[in-house]
Amino acid sequence: MKILIAPLNWGLGHATRCIPLIRQYMVNGDEVVLGGDGDSILLLRRYFPELRVVALPSLELRYTNNDAQRGFYLRALPALVRFTIADHYYLHQLLAIEHFDLIISDNRFGFFSRYTWSVYITHQLYPILPKRLKFFQPLARALHACIYKRYNEVWVPDYADATNNLSRALAHGGRFDQKAKYLGPLSRFSLASSEAILKRYRNDVDYAIVAILSGLEPQRTLFEKELIERFHNYHMPVLIVRGKIDNPAATTQIGSVTLIPHISDNQLLSIMLQAQKIIARSGYSTIMDLEVLSLLHKAELHPTPGQSEQEYLALLYLNRTR
Numbered sequence: 088m089k090i091l092i093a094p095l096n097w098g099l100g101h102a103t104r105c106i107p108l109i110r111q112y113m114v115n116g117d118e119v120v121l122g123g124d125g126d127s128i129l130l131l132r133r134y135f136p137e138l139r140v141v142a143l144p145s146l147e148l149r150y151t152n153n154d155a156q157r158g159f160y161l162r163a164l165p166a167l168v169r170f171t172i173a174d175h176y177y178l179h180q181l182l183a184i185e186h187f188d189l190i191i192s193d194n195r196f197g198f199f200s201r202y203t204w205s206v207y208i209t210h211q212l213y214p215i216l217p218k219r220l221k222f223f224q225p226l227a228r229a230l231h232a233c234i235y236k237r238y239n240e241v242w243v244p245d246y247a248d249a250t251n252n253l254s255r256a257l258a259h260g261g262r263f264d265q266k267a268k269y270l271g272p273l274s275r276f277s278l279a280s281s282e283a284i285l286k287r288y289r290n291d292v293d294y295a296i297v298a299i300l301s302g303l304e305p306q307r308t309l310f311e312k313e314l315i316e317r318f319h320n321y322h323m324p325v326l327i328v329r330g331k332i333d334n335p336a337a338t339t340q341i342g343s344v345t346l347i348p349h350i351s352d353n354q355l356l357s358i359m360l361q362a363q364k365i366i367a368r369s370g371y372s373t374i375m376d377l378e379v380l381s382l383l384h385k386a387e388l389h390p391t392p393g394q395s396e397q398e399y400l401a402l403l404y405l406n407r408t409r
Contacts, residue, residue, distance in 0.1 A: 093122035094193035098302045100372030101193040102127035104273040144173040171197035207238040244273040274379040288357035295323035298366040301330040369401035
């Protein structure tokens, strides 16, 4: 089977949760082609350098410097519409010259075809809007349903149980559930080999705190600066993984804080297992990683300001992670 897998380039979470799917299809002997743009495709190239990559249209979005992100969603809407149309058009140009048996889109709204079996991955069947836009929430949910109903299947990376799940109201209990197939959490990590990884990758320095950064600029950089200010005089070593996969893996030291652009999964897993606290954005893929590794109890989760989904998840896990 020939499969095209294309994650949205909005942070790295959409790409990282595709990794276990790609691995499984490769084990099955399927031919996998990667589609994408920006940091997401750079990340997948690091994991799967042997796979062919198809460059797809880019979604150019930036957060503002303020905490409220006022107007971000309204400003982003025209760009999202243009991106969706371009994605859909490009896919059909590609399908005119190349056959695929399966297309998997992680939140790329327009990446489907009625001529090829198309799958949509999302953990937000029911988007949550900021408070000032709550009036439009039913409309937003209906529009999202109109998008994913164009796909043959909708895959939700969460438990199917209506009460024991990770996403709560984001993906459970609404009237569009009929098409949803719940896969369980999708994570690039595995706890099964943790003991061997600890022995092999144990650091000379035991970091008391590890912070894992991701997301759109400038909020990623602002969060990094906030953490440096908070911990540069800390009494124990602190590691910040900056999430800059396009930078050389050179370390910088600022007081007690070590900063590194990126790190291998096995090294990061070893450090997280030993750390007393893990600081990260409350992105859903991060929550899935921590759940799979049984590390949610160590997590201090911070929402990206103005991103209502992350604000909802941060509040949801506040009492479970402190």
